[in-house]
Amino acid sequence: MKVEEKLALNKFDVDKEVHITVNEEGCRDCELKPCLYACPADCFVLREDHITFSYEGCLECGSCQIACAKGAISWTYPRGGFGVCYQYG
């Protein structure tokens, strides 16, 4: 099962305001790219040599910010009422 298929099962109320921002300057000289392995929703994707990020499928666990040793990820929870809405949990 692909991650997109899994995420499509969840209810998301996606906010227009972005809750995670990635400073791509910091990513350029990052060799390890831990964010790629830390994110359980594959929100970080490596395209050629740079990281692209989308917040829409974020499960709000917070792993990426802890994993990023470059401090390139600024993280907060989405605004109240927005983001993932689990039915089962």
Next chain:
Amino acid sequence: MDRFDAIVVGAGPAGCASALVMAKAGLKVLVFERGKYVGAKNMWGGAFFGPQINYLFPNFWEEAPVERLVTRHVISFLTGKGSVSVDFKSTDFGIPPYNGFILLRAKFDLWMAKQVEKAGAILATGLKVDDLLVEGEKVKGVKIGKEEFHSDVVILAEGANSLLTQKAGLRKEFSSEDIKQGVKEVIQLSRKTIEERFNLKGNEGVAMEFVGLCTRGLPGGGFLYTNKESLSLGVVAQLSDLIKNRVKTLDLLEEFKTHPEIGKLIEGGQTVEYSAHLIPVAGLGMIPRLYRDGLLVTGDAGALLLGTGLILEGANFAIASGMAAAETVKMAKEREDFSQRTLSHYQQILKESFVLQDLETFKKAPKFLKNARIYHLYPELIVEMAEKIFRNNGEPRKGTFRMVREVLKGRISIWQLFSDVMKARKAI
């Protein structure tokens, strides 16, 4: 109206427990929950152990959304060649007040929050607390955008990724060494299929833990819980190991699902939800300061949870700490003193209860559980040993101890093994 005795941040087990106890004592309590509804952001493995929910809501199982009772525990060592399991079934665990409950966090927390509202607390959902209101050294309330909310005390029950606890200067930044990541799928299956497949009757349920291949031998494990009409299947692994080994929990879970042992159990099921969460796992060492003037920290936000490999508990610690915080606030209210001197009573209650005592008893567990041999070498040795014992290839048999020596040879020294056993004795 404009002022509250206590503001609780987060309507999970810790937040609901503290709000309930305070509201029942007649305090003016306001609970903020950032989810669109209570439970929307809450996720866990699946089972609750202990009497704490029953303390809050006597005989709750009669009306609360309990999926199943834990009447069977299975621990399996999993390798590519087979598995060895300990399968414990208890008749006593099926008798009230029961020992363990399989719950779906979102459903159960929604129910708990309703009881909290009935007790008189105000529940405000869809609101994320942005900051604490601090005057001098004292926490005076919380901020949401430009709005301010004042109270005598704030109880943080914001969960594992405790941003406000960090902002309050009570904890350091997390290290990926101290954090595990759990991912889970809820897989729908008919009630009948689950009961047949897992040998269950009525409200009986099983909690299963897996060690070995499910994390590709990395520290962590897999889990499976039987809900009423679904299974909760997931994998837990340490964040630092994922990064070092360039592995994703996403892929571990997919591999886990295709392992023959698991494949059989989930066959025909349909995934209906995918979720993820952090688990702070460094034990005593990562517990932040739990109080300051006008502030208490409870549950996962206080890293109050226990993982020993055999025991994985958090929600009972959350409820117990929430109740302890509430008792402390009641006392502080009587004295009209919310300084850290009075609030330090919270730490005292935790010390006298299982919360900090268990964490003390098992304080060596977090380090012990980082031993990679537990997840890689030992499951293989155990499965090979079983294979040797049960295999009949027509040759004359060897004595069991000779077989053990053969399996161990060149893989691990007797001294290493002995040392690990001694460490385990102290840790778990």
Next chain:
Amino acid sequence: MEIIVCIKQILDPDLPPAKFMVDKERNKVIPPEGIPFVINPYDALAVEAALKIKDEKGGKITVITIGDKSTEDIVRKALAMGADEGLIISDTIFEESDSFAVGYILAQGIKKIGRYDLILCGRQAADWDNGVVGSVVAEYLGIPIVTRAKDVKVVNGRVNVERVTTDGFETFELELPALITVSSELGQARLPSGWGIIKAASKEIPIWSGKEIETDISKVGKKASRNQLMRLIIPSYERRCEFITGEDLHEISAKLTSKLMERRIHE
């Protein structure tokens, strides 16, 4: 300025398709357990339109809905946004009422409230998308109506409305009292404030029965229904992806064109 806003509780339109289920035999939608219903987004916009008028001119906003006690949540949501009073009309005799009957019930409720200058509704509900109720309410009350408003302003005791059309908008000026249904072009409904939610949480919401609003039983319920639901199905969407390759853009576009032509002919 007395404003009444009619609101409806619906299944969360942001549900992923996987959570949407129907009971084929009973021809009913099965709401996913544990996910609360929400206020119809068009109705939330009607509340927003009312609040804009109140912000400018002052006045009182009453929201009214039909349903059981569970509809309290959406009434509180409107109160949290800034409405002043909430009201639920609830009775078992209303079950399985169609849009015409719902319009009648609301009109009876509004008659009992008595005083009103302006009534606002969503242009339609995002569950069945009928878009009938507003017009029926206006008909029963005998007041003028403009549908699909993108702007509603009260000026000198009259209401100015910009109504969305397929190729722009038209402007109306109406005498009060009047009923306006609000379209998505109005903008975005405000999010409730924290204090709004707290104050709304403890507000009394009266519940009126069918008898209290003097319901004519022959006009409500399944028997009075003018339309009948024949069959409820979840449409299946099939998606295919095909990469068209070629030497150059010219060849690729030629291939694409012929592919498109082919499909036109077949379907």
